[in-house]
Amino acid sequence: KVIILDFGSQYTQLIARRVREEGIYSEIHPCNLSLEAIKKLKPSAIILSGGPASVTAEDSPSIDPKIFEWGIPVLGICYGMQLMNKLLGGEVVPSSNREYGRSELELLQDSPLWSNIWPENKKFTVWMSHGDTVLNIPNDFEVLAKTESIDFAAIGNKEKKLYALQFHPEVVHTDFGKQIIANFLFKIANLTPSWSMSSFIENVVKDVKNKVGEDEVVCALSGGVDSTVVAVLLHKALGKRLHCIFVDNGLLRLNEGEEVVSYLQKHFDLNLHYVQAQDLFLNRLKGVEDPEKKRKIIGHTFIEVFEKEANKLKKVKWLAQGTLYPDVIESVSYKGPSAVIKSHHNVGGLPEKMNLKLIEPLRELFKDEVRKVGIELGLPDFIIWRHPFPGPGLAIRIIGEITPNRLDILRQADKIVQNELLASDWYRKVWQGFAVLLPLKTVGVMGDERTYEHVIALRVVDSIDAMTADWTRLPSELLAKISNRIINEVKGVNRVVFDISSKPPSTIEWE
Numbered sequence: 001k002v003i004i005l006d007f008g009s010q011y012t013q014l015i016a017r018r019v020r021e022e023g024i025y026s027e028i029h030p031c032n033l034s035l036e037a038i039k040k041l042k043p044s045a046i047i048l049s050g051g052p053a054s055v056t057a058e059d060s061p062s063i064d065p066k067i068f069e070w071g072i073p074v075l076g077i078c079y080g081m082q083l084m085n086k087l088l089g090g091e092v093v094p095s096s097n098r099e100y101g102r103s104e105l106e107l108l109q110d111s112p113l114w115s116n117i118w119p120e121n122k123k124f125t126v127w128m129s130h131g132d133t134v135l136n137i138p139n140d141f142e143v144l145a146k147t148e149s150i151d152f153a154a155i156g157n158k159e160k161k162l163y164a165l166q167f168h169p170e171v172v173h174t175d176f177g178k179q180i181i182a183n184f185l186f187k188i189a190n191l192t193p194s195w196s197m198s199s200f201i202e203n204v205v206k207d208v209k210n211k212v213g214e215d216e217v218v219c220a221l222s223g224g225v226d227s228t229v230v231a232v233l234l235h236k237a238l239g240k241r242l243h244c245i246f247v248d249n250g251l252l253r254l255n256e257g258e259e260v261v262s263y264l265q266k267h268f269d270l271n272l273h274y275v276q277a278q279d280l281f282l283n284r285l286k287g288v289e290d291p292e293k294k295r296k297i298i299g300h301t302f303i304e305v306f307e308k309e310a311n312k313l314k315k316v317k318w319l320a321q322g323t324l325y326p327d328v329i330e331s332v333s334y335k336g337p338s339a340v341i342k343s344h345h346n347v348g349g350l351p352e353k354m355n356l357k358l359i360e361p362l363r364e365l366f367k368d369e370v371r372k373v374g375i376e377l378g379l380p381d382f383i384i385w386r387h388p389f390p391g392p393g394l395a396i397r398i399i400g401e402i403t404p405n406r407l408d409i410l411r412q413a414d415k416i417v418q419n420e421l422l423a424s425d426w427y428r429k430v431w432q433g434f435a436v437l438l439p440l441k442t443v444g445v446m447g448d449e450r451t452y453e454h455v456i457a458l459r460v461v462d463s464i465d466a467m468t469a470d471w472t473r474l475p476s477e478l479l480a481k482i483s484n485r486i487i488n489e490v491k492g493v494n495r496v497v498f499d500i501s502s503k504p505p506s507t508i509e510w511e
């Protein structure tokens with residue numbers, strides 16, 4: 001495996017994914033991991049990520065220089081390059097002009113790093129993002145490439161298998177970036193690809209069988225890609241000893257509950273417990289308008305319903321959850337030595353309360369890998385590519401009070417949005433698209449009659465990780481079609497507006 005030491009770059013996860021795309025398993029660890037701890041991980045190669053700090057600052061993060069004497073190939077990227085350079089006797093200085101974005105790289109020397117890359121004029125585009133500049137390199141290193149503004153854009157020591165790049169090979173804007181990473185893995189570290197989703201499935205099935213023995217396992221199924229992949233994967237290992245609880249909270253999209261459940265039952269023979277709790281949820285939400293109150297009521301009620309159902313299953317000792325790798329990675333603040341550990345529970349608070357052991361089969365995977373596992377398991381497109389849907393469901397898309405009538409209006413409008421995004425091929429291109437019902441009425445005219453009816457807002461956004469998002473520039477014809485259909489087909493709506501706010505400062509959901 002390849003160990004990536006994280007110095008806080010926004011691209012660190014991208015490095016890990018690029019390595020995995022080459023069929024090599026990679027893990028991200030905080031940069032302050034001791035050399036001893038690193039050795040215990042038995043890496044076959046190490047990559048030092050970029051980061052926001054400056055190696056010229058006093059308290060900047062560093063590593064044990066012995067890492068370079070241990071015979072393991074190391075690739076430093078950006079901050080990683082500056083650090084390697086400084087620790088091995090080179091010189092780094094703050095530069096007056098920050099270099100950011102496109103730059104033209106010129107190759108100066110043949111190197112295993114440039115294997116299968118040698119364009120006619122020896123030049124290609126790379127992506128830079130740095131403030132400091134390498135002034136001198138260690139004596140035993142060679143310059144492999146430069147750009148117009150910097151003399152040392154890539155350096156290396158062939159014998160010691162130490163390489164460093166000032167640019168970012170992991171971003172798509174760098175030409176041959178994929179090839180450079182592959183060259184480091186295969187031409188320099190001499191690794192053999194072994195990480196694939198089918199081998200992942202085999203291993204999980206084996207591990208789960210070992211771990212669980214004759215016990216039974218319970219999981220919450222929401223119909224989203226993560227929980228569905230967990231369910232189908234564990235079903236492969238445990239068969240009927242896996243119990244999937246699907247709670248219908250009355251806040252799902254039109255027919256969504258039935259669709260998912262019947263599909264999974266038909267094709268995978270899951271041991272499925274479909275709990276109809278619509279009335280309970282809707283009763284408790286009566287008269288509630290405050291968004292946080294809605295979320296709390298739904299969260300607590302979910303746990304209550306789930307626990308009650310799970311407690312009926314006497315042999316269950318384990319709870320399975322769809323935690324993903326980005327939730328597990330320890331992130332390090334470059335300013336201080338203390339590691340900030342993010343912990344995340346998809347079904348908040350369940351394991352602590354229920355006295356069950358936790359099983360998280362996806363905790364090594366990135367989202368795109370979960371989708372690949374899903375495809376490998378034979379799940380259909382409508383599950384694999386389903387947009388994220390919040391736990392509190394339509395409750396946080398009905399601004400104001402939730403009533404059966406308002407739920408019905410939103411469901412119909414939302415169905416049209418989903419159908420039109422799918423029909424126009426925009427569904428797969430956007431992060432999320434949905435309708436929101438506003439708590440106001442406006443005047444309209446239909447036929448010769450005055451109308452006074454509800455407003456639907458359309459929210460469609462692009463995003464990579466939901467942390468930031470921008471509204472999707474949908475073609476106006478598509479917007480017109482969605483608007484026309486909603487106003488004509490959904491009784492009680494006479495106006496549609498399009499949300500053109502980005503996140504931040506807005507959020508994706510309205511509540």
Ligand code: XMP
Binds near residue numbers: 390391432
């Ligand atoms: P916001 O509205 O915070 O949403 O920009 C970011 C992403 O998270 C989803 N979301 C939720 N998902 N439970 C969930 O499982 C929730 O309570 C929840 N609230 C928001 C939202 O749909 C978007 O993808």
